[in-house]
Amino acid sequence: MDQGIFRQIENTVNDLRSAEFNTFDRHIKKLSRLLHSETLEPISSALIADVDLDAWIRSGEATQGGTVGSATLEWPSDPQKELGLVILLIDRFAQIPDAAMDFSHTFYYAGNKLTANVQNMAAQMIVPFARDYIEHVKTATGTTEATMLPVRSGPAARKVFIVHGHDEGARESVARFLEQLGFEAIILHEQANQGRTIIEKIEAHGEVGFAVILLTPDDIGGMKNSDDLQPRARQNVLLELGYFIGRLGRARVCALKRGDIEVPSDFGGVVYEPFDAGGAWKQALSRELQAAGFDIDWNIAMKR
Incomplete structure (x- = not known):
């Protein structure tokens, strides 16, 4: 089995997680083509055999109450x-773009904006599907080489890096929330130096499977010879953001952004969640952790 096909699926799924309304169509069509590529077509065809997509959707629509999104x-x-149903859904979305908008509005409602609905659907349905589909393919074909897709992790792997700037309040809020969810928060400045660089400190914690990057307005900057200076995160935080994307994969990195600050425009597929005073960031971070394969106690996650 060509491992490259797995990476292409992972990258496309991560693109879907941050896709806008006008780009969703391109990415979903690409995912459909990958699932029916020469390598995967026999497996996908077997999964969709004897699956009645329309009857399943009608059954779900019958549960609609008086509240939107119920x-x-x-x-x-x-x-x-389950895998077969999602493959058929992806194929339908690729053929009929409006079908994705209608389906996400009905079953993955996240607000009045179409983009919010399709992104929520991608995070809650397509990301877990991709993980489970690749595991199914690996089992069916005897493939054992690890990929960068998120996998279910046991309690021993519930460790999360926190990358931060000068905002100690934000750092402590995230660390305490992660601990409430049963994670161990790894804060680099709390780790003994022992003559090590930051990267060496990170590499010393090879079992950590997720990173939270706090982008807070600690610096200001702009174009050379320009008086238009904008707040931005510290440069070392941006460096570590890129490092973790490369080390863990985009699906295992969550960037929390405080305020209106400049963010890198060339980290494709990275979702920047607002670090808001109301605490909605807790649910956003919990969704990212769950999508990466971790079990989340939503009774704790929903507390403000």
Whole structure:
């Protein structure tokens, strides 16, 4: 099995997580083509056999109450049929772009904006599908080489790096919230130096499987000879953001952005979640952790 196909699926799924309304169509079509590529077509065809997508959707629509977004989907207990349903959905979205908008509005409602709905659908449905689909392919083909897709991790791997600037309040808020969820927060400045560089400190914690990057307005900057200076994160924080994207993969990195600051425009697929005073960032971070394969206690995550 060509490992490159796995990486292409991962990258496309991460693009979908941050896709705007006008770019979703391109990425979903690419994902559909990958699932039906010469390598994967036999496996995908077997998964969609005897799966009735329309009957399943109608059953979910029948649960719609008086509140928008109250409809729920009854997922089959057979994991292969679940994979088959999502493959058929992806194919339909690729053929009929409006179908994705309607489906996400009904079952993954996140507000009045279409983009918010499709991004929520991508995070809650397509990301877990991609992880489980690749594991299914690896099992079916005897492939054992690890990929960068998120996998379910046990309690021993519940460790998260926190990369931060000068905002100690933001750092402590994130660290305490992660601890409430049962994670160990690894804050680099609290780790003994022992003559090591920052990168060497990171490498010493090879078992850490997720990173939270706090982008806070600690510096200002702009174009040379320009008086228009904008708040931005410290340069070392941006360096470590890029490092973790390369080391862990985009699906295992969550960037929390405080205020209106400049962010890198060339880190494709990275989702910048607002670090708001109201605490909605806690649910956003919890969704990212869950999408990466970690179990989340939503009773704790929903507390403000």
